[in-house]
Each structure stands twice: as C-alpha cells, then as structure tokens.
Amino acid sequence: xxxxxxxxxxxxxxxxxxxxxxxxxxxxxxxxxxxxxxxxxxxxxxxxxxxxxxxxxxxxxxxxxxxxxxxxxxxxxxxxxxxxxxxxxxxxxxxxxxxxxxxxxxxxxxxxxxxxxxxxxxxxxxxxxxxxxxxxxxxxxxxxxxxxxxxxxxxxx
Amino acid sequence: xxxxxxxxxxxxxxxxxxxxxxxxxxxxxxxxxxxxxxxxxxxxxxxxxxxxxxxxxxxxxxxxxxxxxxxxxxxxxxxxxxxxxxxxxxxxxxxxxxxxxxxxxxxxxxxxxxxxxxxxxxxxxxxxxxxxxxxxxxxxxxxxxxxxxxxxxxxxxxxxxxxxxxxxxxxxxxxxxxxxxxxxxxxxxxxxxxxxxxxxxxxxxxxxxxxxxxxxxxxxxxxxxxxxxxxxxxxxxxxxxxxxxxxxxxxxxxxxxxxxxxxxxxxxxxxxxxxxxxxxxxxxxxxxxxxxxxxxxxxxxxxxxxxxxxxxxxxxxxxxxxxxxxxxxxxxxxxxxxxxxxxxxxxxxxxxxxxxxxxxxxxxxxxxxxxxxxxxxxxxxxxxxxxxxxxxxxxxxxxxxxxxxxxxxxxxxxxxxx
Ligand SMILES: Cc1cc2nc3c(=O)[nH]c(=O)nc-3n(C[C@H](O)[C@H](O)[C@H](O)COP(=O)(O)O)c2cc1C
Ligand code: SF4
Ligand code: FES
Numbered sequence: 394x395x396x397x398x399x400x401x402x403x404x405x406x407x408x409x410x411x412x413x414x415x416x417x418x419x420x421x422x423x424x425x426x427x428x429x430x431x432x433x434x435x436x437x438x439x440x441x442x443x444x445x446x447x448x449x450x451x452x453x454x455x456x457x458x459x460x461x462x463x464x465x466x467x468x469x470x471x472x473x474x475x476x477x478x479x480x481x482x483x484x485x486x487x488x489x490x491x492x493x494x495x496x497x498x499x500x501x502x503x504x505x506x507x508x509x510x511x512x513x514x515x516x517x518x519x520x521x522x523x524x525x526x527x528x529x530x531x532x533x534x535x536x537x538x539x540x541x542x543x544x545x546x547x548x549x550x
Numbered sequence: 551x552x553x554x555x556x557x558x559x560x561x562x563x564x565x566x567x568x569x570x571x572x573x574x575x576x577x578x579x580x581x582x583x584x585x586x587x588x589x590x591x592x593x594x595x596x597x598x599x600x601x602x603x604x605x606x607x608x609x610x611x612x613x614x615x616x617x618x619x620x621x622x623x624x625x626x627x628x629x630x631x632x633x634x635x636x637x638x639x640x641x642x643x644x645x646x647x648x649x650x651x652x653x654x655x656x657x658x659x660x661x662x663x664x665x666x667x668x669x670x671x672x673x674x675x676x677x678x679x680x681x682x683x684x685x686x687x688x689x690x691x692x693x694x695x696x697x698x699x700x701x702x703x704x705x706x707x708x709x710x711x712x713x714x715x716x717x718x719x720x721x722x723x724x725x726x727x728x729x730x731x732x733x734x735x736x737x738x739x740x741x742x743x744x745x746x747x748x749x750x751x752x753x754x755x756x757x758x759x760x761x762x763x764x765x766x767x768x769x770x771x772x773x774x775x776x777x778x779x780x781x782x783x784x785x786x787x788x789x790x791x792x793x794x795x796x797x798x799x800x801x802x803x804x805x806x807x808x809x810x811x812x813x814x815x816x817x818x819x820x821x822x823x824x825x826x827x828x829x830x831x832x833x834x835x836x837x838x839x840x841x842x843x844x845x846x847x848x849x850x851x852x853x854x855x856x857x858x859x860x861x862x863x864x865x866x867x868x869x870x871x872x873x874x875x876x877x878x879x880x881x882x883x884x885x886x887x888x889x890x891x892x893x894x895x896x897x898x899x900x901x902x903x904x905x906x907x908x909x910x911x912x913x914x915x916x917x918x919x920x921x922x923x924x925x926x927x928x929x930x931x932x933x934x935x936x937x938x939x940x941x942x943x944x945x946x947x948x949x950x951x952x953x954x955x956x957x958x959x960x961x962x963x964x965x966x967x968x
Contacts, residue, residue: 409713411753414735418718422674445735452737458719459674475636476838476871476885477796513721513889514636514838515675518796518869519803528677 394438399423403442413443417453421460430461466501466508468546471525474511477518482534486522489539506550507543554782556806557770557790558651558763559643566682568689571650577695579769583658584704588619591662595768598776599788604630604724604761605837605866607787607855614758616748617663623755624666627659628733631672631683631762632717632724635837636889637869640792641762643804645672645679648766649686653712655765657695658772660710663758667711670762671729674718684714721893725941726759728895739897740941763792784810784854787865793853795821797872798828810854817848817872828874832958836866838886839946841953845875862953880920880965883954884912890947901944904935908951920966929955 395403402423406416420443424435431454440447454460470490474483487509491497494507501508517523520532531542564570571577583591596611617625629652633641644652656668670687672680690696694703696712715733717723723732727741730752751757767789771779780788791809793816796802800822807820813833817823824830830845835853841863843851851857855865873882891905908931911924932952935944955962 409711409715410733410735412734415715415733417735418732419716422716422718449736453718453735456720456737457674457717460718474885475889476834476882477637477802479882479885480797480871480873480877481802512675513893514634514638516633516639516642516673518637518639518871519794521796521802525675530678 394435414445414449416443417450421454425460430464467506467550468526469508469510471510471512473515473523475514478521478523481521483522486524486534489536493540493543554808558766558792559647559806565648568650568693576650577654579772580654580657581704582772583661584706588662588664591658594776595771598771598779600767601787602761603763607865610764614662617758618756625663625756626752627663627665627668628729628757628759629656629668629670629762629765630724630729630759631670634673634721634724635839635867637796637834637837637871638794638867640794640804642676642679644762644766645683649683651766651769652762653686653690655768656712658768659765661708665710669713669715669733671715671717674716680714680716687712722895722943739895742940783808786856787854791868794869798824798874799872800825810852813848813851813853824874830872831875831877832873834871835863837869839949840864840866841949844957879954879958879961880915883951884916886950887912894943898939900935900938904931905947907931915966918968922963925955925962
C-alpha cells in the first residue's frame with residue numbers, strides 16, 4: 394500500500410523511537426492522508442510493516458478522532474462549535490454551509506465531494522469563527538468568505 | 551507595565567527563519583548553558599520564579615530538580631504542544647513565529663536534565679504547524695545545534711536529539727501521562743500516579759513534561775537573568791505570559807505581556823473592550839476547565855495564580871473567554887459539558903458516566919424541560935466527579951458546571967423559564 398519512498402519515510406520515523414509501536418501514529422497519518430481512511434487492510438499492512446500486533450494498531454486507530462475507518466468527503470469541512478467560536482458565529486457558519494451545499498453535521502454530499510463535521514476547539518479561538526478544510530485553517534469566517542471558499546473547492550473537485 | 555517589550559513573540563519579521571533568529575542573538579544562550587553544569591542551570595531557573603504555562607502553574611525549577619542526577623536509564627523531555635483546551639491558542643503562535651526560541655529552550659533544558667531526547671508533541675490538527683516546527687528542527691540540526699554535532703559546535707560532552715510527535719485528535723493526550731502513552735504508541739489512557747514521570751516516565755525512564763511556552767521562557771531567563779524575570783509581573787508568579795483573549799471582545803488575539811495584569815485592563819484596553827459597549831456576564835480566565843467568574847465581580851482581579859485562587863478560579867492556560875450580557879449560559883455550559891463527555895477516555899466511572907448524566911440534564915434544560923431541581927442534580931453529579939478520578943479531566947468537567955451553578959444560579963433559573 395506504500396511506495397518505496399513511503400517505506401523509507403516509515404524507516405526514518407522508526408529511528409526516532411526505541412520501540413516500533415511509537416511509529417504507529419505517524420504511519421497511520423500517512424495512510425489516512427493517502428487513502429482518506431484507514432481500512433482493515435491498512436491496519437494489517439501497518440502491523441506487518443512495523444512488526445507490531447494488529448490489535449495494537451487497531452487500538453490506536455479507534456482511540457483518535459483523526460483516523461477514519463469510513464470514507465469522508467474529499468473535502469472535510471470541520472466546523473468548530475466550541476465556546477469561543479459559538480460566541481462569534483459558528484451557527485452562521487453551519488447555516489451558510491447548509492444553504493450552499495445542503496448538508497449539515499455528520500452528512501456528506503451525494504457526489505462525496507464535501508462532508509461536514511462538528512469540531513472541538515481547534516486552537517483558533519482568537520480568529521473565530523473558524524473551520525478547517527482537510528489540513529487548512531480558515532479563520533474569521535463570514536458568509537461571503539464561506540461561499541467563496543466552497544466555490545473554490547468545487548472548482549478543484 | 552507600559553515599558554514592557556514582548557520577548558516571546560517580539561514581532562521581529564521572519565524570526566522563524568534560523569538565520570534571522572541567529573542575527574538576533576539566537577542560540578547564544580544554548581552556548582552559554584553548555585558551559586554550565588546542570589545544577590547551575592536548574593538554580594537559575596529556580597531563582598527566576600518561572601512556573602509552568604501548561605495549566606497547573608507548577609514551579610519549573612522545582613519540577614526539574616525531581617529528575618535523577620545519574621542512573622542507568624536515559625532521561626527524556628516531552629514538550630507539550632497538544633493545546634486542545636477550549637480557549638487556548640497561544641503555543642501555535644510560538645510554533646509559527648518563534649520556533650527557534652522553543653528549540654533553544656529545549657537544548658538548555660536538555661542540558662539541565664541530561665536528556666537523551668526531547669519529543670515535541672503537537673496536536674494532530676496543527677498539521678501545518680507540525681511542518682513549520684519540523685522545518686525549524688531540521689534547520690537547527692543542519693547548523694549543528696542539535697544531535698551529535700552539538701559536541702563540536704558547543705565544545706561540550708553532551709548531545710541530545712529532538713523529534714516531533716504528531717497527535718491525532720484527542721484532548722486527553724495533553725494530560726502528561728496520557729501524552730507519554732501516546733508517544734509510546736499504546737492507547738493513551740492516563741496513568742495512575744505515583745509513580746511520577748521523573749521516576750517512571752516514557753518507556754519507564756525518568757521524564758519531564760513541560761508546556762511549549764514554559765520551555766520558550768528558558769532562553770529568556772538565561773539571556774536577561776533570573777532577577778529581570780522575577781521583576782516582571784506578579785511577584786509569586788512572575789515573567790512574560792501569553793494571554794489568549796477570545797469571545798466577545800473587539801480585538802481578540804494572543805498578547806505577550808507580564809503576568810498579574812488586571813483582567814479588566816486586559817479585556818477593556820488590550821482587547822479593545824466588549825462590542826457595542828455591552829456589559830460582561832461571564833469570564834472564564836484560563837481555558838474552559840477553569841471556574842468561571844461573574845462579569846460584575848472582575849474589579850481588581852489579576853491574572854496570576856494567587857489572585858485567581860483568591861477569587862475561586864485558576865490561571866490554567868491564561869486563555870480568557872469573555873461573554874457579554876446576552877450570552878445564554880445554559881447553552882455555554884451544555885457545549886462545554888459536551889466537550890468533556892466526548893473527550894473523556896472512559897477509564898473512570900465517575901468521569902465517564904458523570905459527564906454523560908450532566909449532558910443529559912443540560913440538554914433537557916436547553917430544550918425548555920428543566921426544573922430548578924435539575925440545578926441541584928447537576929451540582930451533585932459534578933461534586934461526585936470532582937476528586938474521584940485518575941486524571942484532572944474529571945475536575946475540568948466538574949468545575950464549570952459546579953461553579954456556574956454556584957455563581958450564576960439566578961441567571962440559570964431565569965433561563966429555565968423560557
Ligand atoms: C485533560 C488535560 C489536558 C491537558 N492539556 C494540556 C495541553 O494541551 N498542554 C499543556 O501544556 N498541558 C496540558 N495539560 C497539563 C499537563 O498535564 C502538564 O501539567 C503540563 O504539560 C506541564 O507543563 P508545565 O509544568 O510547563 O505547565 C493538561 C492536563 C489535563 C488534565
Ligand atoms: S478522569 Fe476521565 S479522562 Fe481522566 S482518566 Fe478518568 S475517565 Fe479518563
Ligand atoms: S473555540 Fe473554536 S477554535 Fe477554539
């Protein structure tokens with residue numbers, strides 16, 4: 394499931410720790426980025442690659458929010474609804490998204506381009522309201538900014 | 551403190567680049583530290599009065615002195631950049647604008663604690679910032695400031711490695727023992743203490759865990775001296791601190807200022823006051839886990855551990871959340887409780903079950919089906935969580951509920967009427 398180059402990267406990761414188990418998280422991040430989810434096959438593959446028990450890898454996958462065992466949209470809109478964002482308009486953010494692409498929290502568009510997720514505080518409280526789209530942060534959101542952003546993402550889809 | 555000049559985030563253009571950092575005296579304090587004994591460094595940090603910026607305000611020099619001076623096992627440093635407490639967004643600024651200050655702090659701390667390696671733990675969602683820090687670490691290696699080459703660069707018989715470990719979305723991993731389990735690659739349930747990390751930490755070896763901002767203060771102490779540091783801000787909790795001000799203020803953001811400033815000055819002057827001249831209903835002074843204060847009781851309250859303790863709260867991460875007079879407290883409390891419920895690792899029954907019950911009751915109140923006795927019920931449940939759990943997330947979940955009920959009962963009862 395990994396290229397030669399990716400396997401090299403895993404080797405480098407392993408060298409950071411006295412135990413291969415520690416490299417599980419980093420390797421899973423690479424899987425998640427490459428395939429957009431962590432499949433059963435990926436869990437077996439990572440366990441073999443790192444020579445660690447499969448249950449251990451599964452235990453890590455299921456604990457953390459960022460490893461998905463199911464497909465999400467190509468663009469994951471993670472809207473922070475925690476306190477500082479709520480105070481500054483996370484309701485507006487969700488409503489604008491809903492008006493624009495017709496979906497709310499926990500839903501995905503039929504073409505699987507977008508999914509919307511409720512996020513906990515993402516460490517951008519001073520530039521609230523905010524959401525992240527995959528790894529990018531979008532801050533100080535307004536309805537105009539959100540509409541423009543979604544148009545730009547649609548063009549890239 | 552009008553003459554205070556920011557030192558953690560001085561605003562120097564391109565300071566995140568290693569060449570610029572060096573031009574401004576960067577890595578000179580690491581050089582100085584390599585010529586000192588570990589004990590000398592620890593004494594200086596003790597003398598500065600530096601206290602941890604990660605939440606508990608524990609004296610840093612004292613924490614370091616718990617580490618063994620010799621032994622068979624290697625020692626480790628974990629730099630805590632999990633930054634997932636709602637209302638906290640300061641460490642990200644160091645990653646982005648002054649990462650070498652943190653790296654230099656790691657080298658000095660590393661020398662003081664005789665470490666083999668340091669792990670900078672960064673929350674998974676900060677992927678872009680992970681890359682920035684990885685770049686800064688790689689540049690420091692390339693210049694010979696980190697790793698084997700240190701010996702030659704600094705002419706010292708000591709070296710340590712620095713690695714970045716990326717989290718994957720779990721607030722609990724900011725708790726120090728959970729963080730260590732996360733680095734070890736096992737399910738990150740907090741550990742029962744004792745034993746404490748200085749004895750049994752990462753891979754069973756002596757370990758110290760410090761917040762990113764704590765570590766960033768270390769080169770500043772060596773540069774300006776412990777007496778300078780002690781003279782900044784509050785006497786018992788001195789030094790520069792990053793205040794993160796959010797919510798209903800005109801100029802939210804992170805501000806590098808002395809500890810011990812008046813909350814009212816921070817809100818009204820530094821952060822530009824409340825929009826539309828509204829009154830303040832509630833302020834949470836240190837991230838969502840800390841007991842909230844009434845807006846009409848802020849006069850004279852200062853942002854340091856002692857002053858906040860006096861008024862029944864705590865400094866936490868110095869993330870100040872401001873809520874104006876129109877804020878729906880039931881909704882805020884529900885959202886905060888939702889956070890702790892989903893972030894509870896589930897290991898202790900009071901935390902796992904208690905957060906669920908509280909959320910159920912709060913949701914009932916939010917839907918207009920609550921009664922005043924629900925407030926007593928909530929208070930009871932919170933009391934049963936507090937102090938009865940393996941880690942401090944339990945208290946963090948209990949405090950907002952308990953103290954909001956104690957301090958805002960009238961307001962909450964009025965909201966029940968809707
Ligand atoms: C649930 C929970 C989450 C925490 N999250 C963080 C965090 O994100 N960053 C941090 O520095 N400390 C966090 N802490 C505090 C750490 O356990 C630890 O006290 C701190 O990193 C020590 O650093 P300091 O002495 O430099 O403050 C958290 C504690 C708890 C109980
Ligand atoms: S208090 Fe909560 S988060 Fe902490 S160990 Fe217990 S169940 Fe887990
Ligand atoms: S509350 Fe939304 S980023 Fe912190």
